Amino acid sequence: MTTGTRLEALDVFRGTTVAAMILVSTPGNWDAVYWPLEHAAWHGWTPTDLVFPFFLFAMGASVPIALARRRAQPRRVRHHVGRRALILFGLGLLLNAMNAPSPLVWSTFRIPGVLQRIAIVFVIIAWLTEKRSRSVQIGVVAGVLLVYWAAMMLVPVPGFGPGVLTPNGNLASFLDRLVLRRHLAFGTWDPEGILSTVPAIATALCGVFAGDWLIDPAARPHRALSLWAAGAIATVAALMWDLVFPINKNLWTSSFALLAAGVATQLLAVCYWVLDVQGVKGWSLPFVAFGRNALAAYFLSVSLDTIMTRWAVAAPEGSLKWSLYTHAFESPLAPCCGMELASMAYAIAYVALWAVVVIIMYRRRIFVGI
Numbered sequence: 001m002t003t004g005t006r007l008e009a010l011d012v013f014r015g016t017t018v019a020a021m022i023l024v025s026t027p028g029n030w031d032a033v034y035w036p037l038e039h040a041a042w043h044g045w046t047p048t049d050l051v052f053p054f055f056l057f058a059m060g061a062s063v064p065i066a067l068a069r070r071r072a073q074p075r076r077v078r079h080h081v082g083r084r085a086l087i088l089f090g091l092g093l094l095l096n097a098m099n100a101p102s103p104l105v106w107s108t109f110r111i112p113g114v115l116q117r118i119a120i121v122f123v124i125i126a127w128l129t130e131k132r133s134r135s136v137q138i139g140v141v142a143g144v145l146l147v148y149w150a151a152m153m154l155v156p157v158p159g160f161g162p163g164v165l166t167p168n169g170n171l172a173s174f175l176d177r178l179v180l181r182r183h184l185a186f187g188t189w190d191p192e193g194i195l196s197t198v199p200a201i202a203t204a205l206c207g208v209f210a211g212d213w214l215i216d217p218a219a220r221p222h223r224a225l226s227l228w229a230a231g232a233i234a235t236v237a238a239l240m241w242d243l244v245f246p247i248n249k250n251l252w253t254s255s256f257a258l259l260a261a262g263v264a265t266q267l268l269a270v271c272y273w274v275l276d277v278q279g280v281k282g283w284s285l286p287f288v289a290f291g292r293n294a295l296a297a298y299f300l301s302v303s304l305d306t307i308m309t310r311w312a313v314a315a316p317e318g319s320l321k322w323s324l325y326t327h328a329f330e331s332p333l334a335p336c337c338g339m340e341l342a343s344m345a346y347a348i349a350y351v352a353l354w355a356v357v358v359i360i361m362y363r364r365r366i367f368v369g370i
Helices: 008-025 047-068 076-097 113-133 135-156 171-180 197-215 222-239 255-277 283-290 296-312 321-337 339-363
Strands: none
Touching: 008 047, 008 255, 008 283, 008 296, 008 339, 047 113, 047 171, 047 197, 047 222, 047 255, 076 113, 113 135, 113 197, 135 171, 135 222, 135 255, 171 255, 197 222, 197 255, 222 255, 255 321, 283 339, 296 339, 321 339
């Protein structure tokens, strides 16, 4: 296996993550959601909390492969990285605008977001991958996680003091209010804020390490097992760290960053063993298709869901999505199976719709890159 080889395991891992992102973002009814498909209220975690960091991890794993194709031309690398980051950030702002109350109020318009965080992290890990050695990259991961832990626990926040990890009392939300003022998701804090983006870099860099390990041309016996073991160690370390620095997705605490990287590493190792070692691929087409058009699938699916949610039909309080959900899913399913199942069935159907779209794109060799 040589650098630049496309790993089907990575495509499937990324595609599964995107499918999960769509699933948890588009329930039929937000008031009827099974707990694994919800975010933890604050401290703690659910499977849904791991979906976004899994995408960052997958992005990190693909960076060595993507940049290897352009490494002979440094200017081309810089152009690719800068262009991609700007487009991602701009698309994130567009999604924020689509989800903002109407009419749009610029004084409270949200600036951070999922795609914005991806853009910032991508620039940093691309630079570290190109310009810094592996030992420096490992030092960055360790340093970022430890310094973030120390800062969040030791730096006093005016009016609250040090080590307060409530939504308004923590250092990250204080800095967001100081810099971004009212341009935050929840007025006084934002889950994709400035300071909490720093430990997300560590999550993505762990993906770089995993990707490098899998494409290393040196013959490595038990490659999948070694990768899985590394992920298991990171997961156990994160759960122990949780005792003193709680796992929290909204703050992207160091324990959360390590947990997400550890679980992602284990799942990528399993995908690699099943697909690239054992060659069991008959089930993988939808996930490969999602993985090859990951950003397009995410952006377009979220955009369509937003349009359907805000497109009023029949009555001002009704929407196209609500009308479709109530008639096709809630009415036939809720009486016998419960509201939660009806809500999840809608989300699964929505994922299936986009699976058809990306499979058609894949078969026609249409790949939307930026």
